[in-house]
Amino acid sequence: MRAGYFRRHRTAMLAGLVFGIAAVLVPLAPWNDSAGRTPCPGHTGIVVAAGTDVSAGAERQALINTWNSQHQDDPDLQARIVEISSVADLQRSQLAAVSEAYGCDYDVLMLDAPWTAEFAARKAIVPFPLPHGWDGDFLRELRQSVTWHGTVYALPFNADVGLLYYWNDARRQAPVGLPDLLGQAAEAVTAHGFPAGYALQLADYEGGAVNALELIWGFGGDVVRDDRVVIDAYATQVRSALAAVHANLPPQVAGIDRTSGDATEEYSIQAFEARQVAFMRNWPYAFRTLAADPRMRAGGRLRFGVSPLPGPSVLGGQNLAISAYSRKQEQARRLVEFLTDQKAESQLFDCGGFAPTRESAYEAPRPCTDSPPGEQPIGQADLTQLAVQIRQAIARARPRPMTPAYQEFSEVFRRCFRAAAFQPGEVDVDYAAFARLLRAAYSGRPVHTDPDRPCG
Structure with missing residues (x-):
């Protein structure tokens, strides 16, 4: 395959x-x-x-x-x-x-x-x-x-819409919220021998922006509301989402697959099929890809399950x-x-x-x-x-921000999120500057950033 x-x-x-x-x-x-x-x-x-x-x-x-x-x-x-x-x-x-x-x-x-x-x-x-x-x-x-x-x-x-895929023997119970999912993902590594717990797609493409939005929403934060950029008003929640990524990446634990920063949907499907991860966020089409594989069945029954994400997904x-x-x-x-x-x-x-x-x-x-x-x-x-x-x-899903300048907005958003999520050590994000950049992009104004400080 x-x-x-x-x-x-x-x-x-x-x-x-x-x-x-x-x-x-x-x-x-x-x-x-x-x-x-x-x-x-x-x-x-x-x-x-x-x-x-x-x-x-x-x-x-x-x-x-x-x-x-x-x-x-x-x-x-x-x-x-x-x-x-x-x-x-x-x-x-x-x-x-x-x-x-x-x-x-x-x-x-x-x-x-x-x-x-x-x-x-x-x-x-x-x-x-x-x-x-x-x-x-x-x-x-x-x-x-x-x-x-x-x-x-x-x-x-x-x-x-984003769905949660899981190996049946990995899920303890239906996760109540994103923090609980990350906790179960980390447990699957230690208790069931999975190399990593949760596969995300956070590469520098539109799928990465989608996954980043869902992470922020999953911790109670927001980025745009009622046609206004509000990420600075939710700095605490965004900081929690970023801290969860840091805390669940190797070498701390393997709650999140170490390759998520470069992963796309197809890569995650392959990792899930190979039992390299216990849980996976992906789109509905992944179900047919997985269910069509004889390796994903045991006695005619599927060896994996699917459910809504434990939090809002991007529609x-x-x-x-x-x-x-x-x-x-x-x-x-x-x-x-x-x-x-x-x-x-x-x-x-x-x-x-x-x-x-x-x-x-x-x-x-x-x-x-x-x-x-x-x-x-x-x-x-x-x-x-x-x-x-x-x-x-x-x-339960939410649409992405509606703006004619969405492409520029998405590029600025994911660039800043990735810089904060994947740099070694905890990154101190200037949320006021982050919001200014997003407001400029959202309205279609030119955005100029320092490559060394992409979030301001």
């Missing part, structure tokens, strides 16, 4: 490099409008720009295949996915570069939840036509992520928006509605492991009848239990 992973992501990295170069060159491409720019070339069919599909059965492509078979007599409705990068930060940069160049290369943009505000504010996407109004079957928690200044700009394709997901520069906006609308209808959302969950965006998909999940060869099928009971855990986690 690891070899397959590296083959898959080697392709994704090469694709990311190609499209990264293209994103740099696109601003040189001409455009035709009232300013006298010349037209960019058109393309046949509908093009969806997206990140790498992490589902076990490539279910996004399976949905596209179904759509194409239903419209095989109309070349203008044939759709294809262009996977631009496996890294969220690079996806956003490449999509932004194409949009800034008024590029008509893509018709549908798959946007990470916090990017919708940015692309709406820069008018790179159009308000989504809702001829019949907002569909009440969509999860109510997701509407904020597709709305900017009261207008819906996208439809939610898949939700995402994530991907939204489908129509590019403002698409020549095929009506066709794009029809495709987006197909990809987010009830049947599609059920398929994304049942066969792909994605968290669906519709209530109906949680109510009656059915085991996938088309599992890839060699994959262990997931039974009805496990699938139903997973649906319950995801829905509970979403109900």
Whole structure:
């Protein structure tokens, strides 16, 4: 499985490099409008720009295949996915570069939840036509992520929320709060022989920002509230979160996996499968990856469990928006509605492991009848239990800060958090300076920091 992973992501990295170069060159491409720019070339069919599909059965492509078979007599409705990068930060940069160049290369943009505000504010996407109004079957928690200044700009394709994965023999009881989880993780090292207790993803990428937010929330702190940066008002709680990271990293104890500072989701999954960690924070798609592995079963029963995090998780997901520069906006609308209808959302969950965006998909999940060869099928009971855990986690989750300058905010936030969390010894953070930097980034103002003191 690891070899397959590296083959898959080697392709994704090469694709990311190609499209990264293209994103740099696109601003040189001409455009035709009232300013006298010349037209960019058109393309046949509908093009969806997206990140790498992490589902076990490539279910996004399976949905596209179904759509194409239903419209095989109309070349203008044939759709294809262009996977631009496996890294969220690079996806956003490449999509932004194409949009800034008024590029008509893509018709549908798959946007990470916090990017919708940015692309709406820069008018790179159009308000989504809702001829019949907002569909009440969509999860109510997701509407904020597709709305900017009261207008819906996208439809939610898949939700995402942090879940706690644990080896059954490692968990003493359902943890009550994050400190209790870290305590049980440390116990698992000494009592059950795990090399490390808890796998986080705190590398310098968007997943690192998500994990850092959840750590701060788990200790009662906050970073942004009611459109205001408040991290300085919660300095005590943030300091507790940072102290917990310090106290649980080797050589003190191994409550937190020593590699968490460089880990991404896939790395943590591999460590969990290899029984290198007792607990793991990860997204819902990890369940299908783990459950499909025969090593993760004993007598037909799963050797691991899953539950909501013992504290708020970040509410994530991907939204489908129509590019403002698409020549095929009506066709794009029809495709987006197909990809987010009830049947599609059920398929994304049942066969792909994605968290669906519709209530109906949680109510009656059915085991996938088309599992890839060699994959262990997931039974009805496990699938139903997973649906319950995801829905509970979403109900407790919180969105990331909503600002058109979210990317800049995220970069400043995680840079400061990582500097404080992983430098040797306890770091004395200047929380007033930290807050000033975050306020500047949140509002889109330039941020200049000293590399030796990234938090002020």
